[in-house]
Amino acid sequence: xxxxxxxxxxxxxxxxxxxxxxxxxxxxxxxxxxxxxxxxxxxxxxxxxxxxxxxxxxxxxxxxxxxxxxxxxxxxxxxxxxxxxxxxxxxxxxxxxxxxxxxxxxxxxxxxxxxxxxxxxxxxxxxxxxxxxxxxxxxxxxxxxxxxxxxxxxxxxxxxxxxxxxxxxxxxxxxxxxxxxxxxxxxxxxxxxxxxxxxxxxxxxxxxxxxxxxxxxxxxxxxxxxxxxxxxxxxxxxxxxxxxxxxxxxxxxxxxxxxxxxxxxxxxxxxxxxxxxxxxxxxxxxxxxxxxxxxxxxxxxxxxxxxxxxxxxxxxxxxxxxxxxxxxxxxxxxxxxxxxxxxxxxxxxxxxxxxxxxxxxxxxxxxxxxxxxxxxxxxxxxxxxxxxxxxxxxxxxxxxxxxxxxxxxxxxxxxxxxxxxxxxxxxxxxxxxxxxxxxxxxxxxxxxxxxxxxxxxxxxxxxxxxxxxxxxxxxxxxxxxxxxxxxxxxxxxxxxxxxxxxxxxxxxxxxxxxxxxxxxxxxxxxxxxxxxxxxxxxxxxxxxxxxxxxxxxxxxxxxxxxxxxxxxxxxxxxxxxxxxxxxxxxxxxxxxxxxxxxxxxxxxxxxxxxxxxxxxx
Numbered sequence: 001x002x003x004x005x006x007x008x009x010x011x012x013x014x015x016x017x018x019x020x021x022x023x024x025x026x027x028x029x030x031x032x033x034x035x036x037x038x039x040x041x042x043x044x045x046x047x048x049x050x051x052x053x054x055x056x057x058x059x060x061x062x063x064x065x066x067x068x069x070x071x072x073x074x075x076x077x078x079x080x081x082x083x084x085x086x087x088x089x090x091x092x093x094x095x096x097x098x099x100x101x102x103x104x105x106x107x108x109x110x111x112x113x114x115x116x117x118x119x120x121x122x123x124x125x126x127x128x129x130x131x132x133x134x135x136x137x138x139x140x141x142x143x144x145x146x147x148x149x150x151x152x153x154x155x156x157x158x159x160x161x162x163x164x165x166x167x168x169x170x171x172x173x174x175x176x177x178x179x180x181x182x183x184x185x186x187x188x189x190x191x192x193x194x195x196x197x198x199x200x201x202x203x204x205x206x207x208x209x210x211x212x213x214x215x216x217x218x219x220x221x222x223x224x225x226x227x228x229x230x231x232x233x234x235x236x237x238x239x240x241x242x243x244x245x246x247x248x249x250x251x252x253x254x255x256x257x258x259x260x261x262x263x264x265x266x267x268x269x270x271x272x273x274x275x276x277x278x279x280x281x282x283x284x285x286x287x288x289x290x291x292x293x294x295x296x297x298x299x300x301x302x303x304x305x306x307x308x309x310x311x312x313x314x315x316x317x318x319x320x321x322x323x324x325x326x327x328x329x330x331x332x333x334x335x336x337x338x339x340x341x342x343x344x345x346x347x348x349x350x351x352x353x354x355x356x357x358x359x360x361x362x363x364x365x366x367x368x369x370x371x372x373x374x375x376x377x378x379x380x381x382x383x384x385x386x387x388x389x390x391x392x393x394x395x396x397x398x399x400x401x402x403x404x405x406x407x408x409x410x411x412x413x414x415x416x417x418x419x420x421x422x423x424x425x426x427x428x429x430x431x432x433x434x435x436x437x438x439x440x441x442x443x444x445x446x447x448x449x450x451x452x453x454x455x456x457x458x459x460x461x462x463x464x465x466x467x468x469x470x471x472x473x474x475x476x477x478x479x480x481x482x483x484x485x486x487x488x489x490x491x492x493x494x495x496x497x498x499x500x501x502x503x504x505x506x507x508x509x510x511x512x513x514x515x516x517x518x519x520x521x522x523x524x525x526x527x528x529x530x531x532x533x534x535x536x537x538x539x540x541x542x543x544x545x546x547x548x549x550x551x552x553x554x555x556x557x558x559x560x561x562x563x564x565x566x567x568x569x570x571x572x573x574x575x576x577x578x579x580x581x582x583x584x585x586x587x588x589x590x591x592x593x594x595x596x597x598x599x600x601x602x603x604x605x606x607x608x609x610x611x612x613x614x615x616x617x
Contacts, residue, residue, distance in 0.1 A: 043105040046112055059104070065097075072098040078149065088149060092124045127153050131179025164212045194219050198249030221247070228252055238283055239276075265291045269317025308354060333358045337384025369421045401429050405455040440488035470495050474521025510549055510563070512556035537567050541593025 073080030082088035155173035176187040221243035246257030293311035360378035431449035497515035518529040554563040569587035
């Protein structure tokens with residue numbers, strides 16, 4: 001039927017009406033189908049897609065051929081995830097439509113996923129074939145009836161039967177085995193907690209790993225070498241289980257134990273030839289030997305402990321009876337200088353040598369000219385070469401007075417500051433005690449010389465006047481000291497302006513001594529005095545143009561800025577009063593400050609009015 005319809009559509013001689021007739025003829029049959037797509041399908045689906053044969057939209061999107069691959073990935077989720085992650089065979093392929101390789105509608109028995117196994121490039125999968133894996137047939141790893149992607153990627157998936165370790169070493173077979181030969185291993189023992197060194201490198205694995213047990217193999221030497229410890233001339237457990245303390249990996253014999261370095265007891269003299277058991281008679285891990293000589297040589301002590309138990313201070317390891325030369329340098333009091341030639345009895349008064357004093361004062365009390373004033377640490381100043389020479393011994397910086405600059409450069413003798421050898425500690429630390437003769441201020445500036453002077457030079461390089469009662473400002477900063485200070489008695493210098501600026505006072509003391517009221521330190525000529533705000537008499541009119549001495553003519557009293565003046569006009573303008581006092585002293589009722597000849601009132605005096613020209617109306 002489908003072939004007939006196709007033929008009719010392809011024919012060019014039939015009219016459209018005939019097609020419609022045929023469609024009407026087959027209408028009952030078409031009603032039972034899902035749609036025109038099923039009728040026009042190019043062929044049957046494969047057996048795996050049978051259930052989708054009547055539901056085309058599961059695999060096809062109308063008018064969107066490229067979108068079909070997305071529908072494939074929705075059903076074949078494993079392949080879809082490989083494509084997204086770019087893993088597996090499909091993930092490594094060049095992006096293309098699924099239908100480029102897998103074309104359906106070719107019948108039930110068609111294998112649309114078949115491929116040539118011999119030509120397949122396994123490097124495009126997640127498991128590249130190497131070594132002996134290359135010649136293997138696919139069926140060796142890919143089980144029939146299962147998908148190729150389900151083949152195991154881990155070694156133990158195929159080689160579990162070959163795992164003689166029975167899973168004790170995990171599933172990472174490639175850490176030791178390779179693709180060339182399963183029996184050939186390349187395990188790096190250095191990656192474990194027991195790196196192979198010395199003769200251990202040549203030992204076969206089974207020598208230490210019994211019954212193929214690798215993980216729980218003991219790491220202690222005694223686990224493998226117990227037979228060596230129990231052998232003839234062995235220790236038989238006497239020295240414990242730490243074989244590595246004496247034996248090395250290069251060779252079990254001879255022992256590499258270094259008593260001098262590996263213990264706190266250095267073997268000297270006859271101790272070197274003594275057998276270990278001569279001293280170690282009990283198990284080491286149970287009984288620890290006492291390192292002092294007396295523990296073994298108490299029977300040899302003829303002094304009956306009168307000299308203590310420090311036998312080595314006199315005796316040596318060469319021979320107990322052979323008198324040894326005592327090395328005083330190893331004691332807490334090394335002999336230096338003249339002490340080397342002194343006989344023992346000079347310091348050791350009895351056989352109890354340790355009772356001898358190590359302090360200098362114990363022997364040199366008679367030599368102490370300081371009369372114990374400086375304590376008993378004679379070595380701070382005196383040396384063993386010569387008692388009288390103290391050069392280079394005493395460190396003055398350890399005292400409360402550090403010598404530096406001029407005190408060092410001038411090479412002062414101790415007696416320059418210290419009166420006698422018994423008064424070193426009582427020497428005053430302040431500058432004034434030594435530099436009183438240099439004080440040109442005659443004590444006026446106090447005794448804190450360091451506030452101006454320093455130990456580099458007695459001359460003052462820079463003095464901060466800001467710490468005084470007269471901070472320098474303006475032109476005072478560049479003025480030399482002698483401009484104000486006539487003598488070194490600096491505090492005698494007055495602080496008032498008039499003392500220095502007497503010649504600059506053009507007022508002749510009429511305005512007092514407080515020059516700073518009008519003048520400032522920047523410039524004497526830059527003066528400013530606000531008469532309106534600072535006095536009770538505001539200047540206006542012609543008064544503003546007048547000089548100060550026009551009104552202030554008398555010398556100011558002591559302690560005053562100016563001589564007292566009356567605020568009445570008549571006090572200054574009496575000579576100009578043509579009225580001879582007839583109108584009183586309140587001139588301002590008529591006269592203006594702009595000009596004496598200008599009036600501001602009309603007065604009714606019974607004599608008529610007076611205009612501003614002084615004429616009667």
